Amino acid sequence: GRGVPLTMASGAPDRKIKQVIAIMSGKGGVGKSLVTGLLAVSLRRQGQQVGILDGDITGPSIARMFGTKGQPTKSANGGIEPLRSKGGIKIVSMNMFLEKESDPVVWRGPMISSAIKQFYSDVDWGNLDYLLVDLPPGTSDAPMTVMQALPLDGVIVVSSPQMLATMIVMKCIHMVQQLKGSIVGVVENMAYFETPNGERYEIFGPGNGTELVAMTGAPLLGNLPIDSVLTTLCDAGRVEEYYAEAYEEMAANFINTLRI
Template sequence: MSETCNHDCSSCGTTCGEDTRKSGDMFEKPNDLSTIRHTIAVVSGKGGVGKSMVTGLLSVAMARKGRHVGIMDADITGPSIPKMFGVTGEVRGSQAGAFPVASAGGIDVVSMNLFLESNTDPVVWRGPVISGVVKQFWSDIIWNDVDFLFIDMPPGTGDVPLTVMQSIKLDGIIIVTSPQELVSMIVSKAVKMASTMKVPILGLVENMSYFECPDCGKHHHIFGESHLDNIAKEYNLDILGRIPMKPELAAKCDAGQIETVEDIYLHEAAEKLLELENKK
């Protein structure tokens, strides 16, 4: 049995990750009271590229388009979404399910930090337990009338990304990268994992793409020249945005005010997501 499969391949005659996803048999059902129209996972092959910030900016972009947005923070051991949105308080509910906590701008958020006594308490769990919690965020949370649910994945291609791709019917993933040459190899891993799991890739977003001098407006490539065009061409993927290094953007995230950011640099990504509405 392959690690990317939850059945005995030798007895069913199906190649792991192949057409089993198309039947829907492997997918977990959301809560009976949930209505989720589109589910998008935001992934990165490695940590430190700003995946959570991109998730937050994508959510803000779609909320500004008049869509009701939810964020499932699947980075259980390193949650940062509540901090960016200034969301505090506890997730509450009943036997029917629990409700996410709404941000000031009406974006619904569920994160492990909303279940902890202190947001600095570590989550010291093994992979299977973490994967189980992610499934509960899908099946036990009531996502009420959500147009776009973004899943902020932990970095890499480990337990949680595998669990999400196997268990949740995704409309696609967005891969976050940065300009360093090393990252092109890491992006390739994420692309190949998505291909193996038959999950559509909507495109690439490059974070920390450049620094714009506030005095002369010149772009400085702090981490070297971007390799994004080459990666996109190699895998025939769309480039959905390039986010510069901006101290004020980081400051807004640290202050829990990401919803007040003026320019989010993800207009192409927002248009790509709106195209999904025309396909259903």
């Protein structure tokens, strides 16, 4: 890095990034990256300046979801210029530094966290209302060191209905609490599937949003359906074209929560 001191202190008045929010999940595949991406899309639609730091560098999907191609360039003041999505979201992902998108990143926790620290400090983010950090999944040392290294204002925990039963989400919540982080909200993804005539099926079991709220003391920001249109758009790099009430509501709840 440039030797920029990174501290846990946040909220400095001169800081160019107003809110640094990490998105985490107890394990991979629950939709953490998707929630990060779609939260960014909704916030951007509302005219906010948004950046995404794709810290899930063991399986970076943010750049793919937004269809951003190419490598970041050097910015005028010597930092790294982030890529921009069509809608104007600033994105930096490990994917952008790999030779081939399919190259595996076989790194240990400390290497991952130092890469992410560099993404935070060496990227020329400019003025941002929100920097969303897509954390590595799980509760290993990688997400933990990232959480300690960045001046986080809050954490969003993404869960799916069956996760409470397995206690995976509890581990996640305990980790944030141990690190004295603040959970600003919980999101339940893949909560149900809705048929074209409006019938809802809870494919992965009944929702547990109420329990999550009780355990964290944080509000339920979203209850998100399974939607194949969404998966298709993500695979095509066109996530910004997706619009669904449930996601707009999540973003509105998120903004309101931070205001309180």
